[in-house]
Amino acid sequence: MTVVHVAGRETVPLLLYALSTCGWCKKTRALLDELGVAYDYIYVNDLEDTRKAEVRAEVAKWNSQCSFPTLIINGTECIVGYQEARIRALVQE
Amino acid sequence: MTTHELSTIDALLQRLAREAEEGGYHLNPDVDFTRELLDGLLVNEGRYGYRACPCRLASGDRAQDLDLICPCDYRDPDLDEFGACYCALYVSAEIARGEAAAMPIPERRPAEPIAVPQPTATDASLAALPYPVWRCKVCGYLCARNHPPATCPVCKAGKDRFERFL
Numbered sequence: 001m002t003v004v005h006v007a008g009r010e011t012v013p014l015l016l017y018a019l020s021t022c023g024w025c026k027k028t029r030a031l032l033d034e035l036g037v038a039y040d041y042i043y044v045n046d047l048e049d050t051r052k053a054e055v056r057a058e059v060a061k062w063n064s065q066c067s068f069p070t071l072i073i074n075g076t077e078c079i080v081g082y083q084e085a086r087i088r089a090l091v092q093e
Numbered sequence: 094m095t096t097h098e099l100s101t102i103d104a105l106l107q108r109l110a111r112e113a114e115e116g117g118y119h120l121n122p123d124v125d126f127t128r129e130l131l132d133g134l135l136v137n138e139g140r141y142g143y144r145a146c147p148c149r150l151a152s153g154d155r156a157q158d159l160d161l162i163c164p165c166d167y168r169d170p171d172l173d174e175f176g177a178c179y180c181a182l183y184v185s186a187e188i189a190r191g192e193a194a195a196m197p198i199p200e201r202r203p204a205e206p207i208a209v210p211q212p213t214a215t216d217a218s219l220a221a222l223p224y225p226v227w228r229c230k231v232c233g234y235l236c237a238r239n240h241p242p243a244t245c246p247v248c249k250a251g252k253d254r255f256e257r258f259l
Contacts, residue, residue, distance in 0.1 A: 021133025021147035023126050023180060024197050045150055056150065060204075066150065067200040082197045 002051065003040050006033070011091045014039035015072040017059045020046050024082040028069040031084060037091045044068065095132040102131050116232070116247045118164075118172075119189035121181050130182045134163055148180035149202065155253075160202065164248055166230050167201040174198075219259055228258035 003015075014032070018025035020043040032039050044055050056066055062078040063070045071079045071087065079086050095102060106127060110120045121127045133147025145151035146161040160166040168178040176185035179202075181195040188195050227241040228234070232248035241255035 019133075019148065019150060021136050023130050023133070024148060026129060049153075052150075065200045065202070065204050068148065068150065081199070 002047065002055075003042050005040050006038060008032075008036045008038040011037050012074040014091075015075075016041040017044055017055070017068060017070040017072070018042065019044060019068045022068055025069045027082045027084075028071065028087070031082075031087055035088065035091050095128060097132050097135050099128070101135065102128050105131050105135065112249050113183065116249070118183055118248070119186055121177070121184045121195055122189055122191060123195070127182060130180055146180055149200075159253060160230070162251075162254070164231050164250060165202075166254075169232060171198060171201060222259060225257055226259035227255045230254050230256055 014037065016025075016028060016032070016039055018029065018041055029041065042055060044052060044059065047055060059068075059070050060066045062072060063080045065080075067080060069080075069082060073079065073090060079090070106120070106124075109131070113120050121130075130147050134144040137143070137145040137147060137151060141151055141153050141155070141158070143155055143158070144163045145158050146163055146165050149161045149165075151158045151161065155162075163180075164183065165178065168183050171178045172183060172185055175196070175198040176188055176193065177183065177195040177198060179198060179200060181197075184195050185193075187193050222237070224237040224239060226235055226237045229241075229245040229248060229250055231250040231254055232245060234245050234247045235258060236242065241252050243252050244250070245254065
């Protein structure tokens with residue numbers, strides 16, 4: 001398992017880098033689910049080591065601290081952390 | 094939806110809550126959120142052999158991850174500045190009383206580990222101390238004895254979370 005797709009209303013492409021153990025990542029996923037939008041997510045901590053290192057490097061390109069959740073929007077910008085207002089505004093455009 | 098049985102999570106919750114209160118700390122009163130964090134801690138304990146912060150990506154190497162073993166080295170400065178630790182397992186008294194809510198906070202952990210200079214016993218007065226002084230990196234507890242304690246009496250951090258202070 002690497003990228004999981006969640007079906008929903010199509011907005012901008014959303015890719016969520018998350019940890020399966022993290023409370024704020026769970027809140028971010030719950031918010032996206034509540035908003036009913038389509039998105040992809042990766043639980044980085046559940047990956048095997050080689051893939052984990054690759055994905056970690058991908059996250060670090062967007063967010064040098066490699067913290068979670070990191071939400072990539074349309075491959076052009078990112079939201080770091082559970083920022084409810086920003087995420088709501090993003091999909092209501 | 095948790096990985097572990099609710100009874101296992103709640104047994105840990107009760108113990109950590111008691112230890113926290115005894116040491117002057119408080120767990121997040123949002124029980125559902127806290128149970129999920131504790132489930133994450135137990136997942137990490139099973140996976141790595143130690144309770145790495147559920148909201149951080151552990152390396153799996155205990156030496157590299159020491160600073161993020163719960164309670165992490167950043168909990169107390171985050172409680173001071175934001176009223177909650179990074180994952181929000183530990184919160185201020187105000188949040189514990191329900192007078193404010195825990196909010197997400199910025200990551201304080203440096204992207205690359207910073208080497209902490211160890212004291213050198215060049216100062217004659219320090220060299221003359223009858224015992225070395227050890228500092229708990231989690232809560233700042235100090236003790237003067239030949240070796241650090243197996244468990245910090247304040248925050249319950251393990252022996253390897255102590256540094257030589259004097």
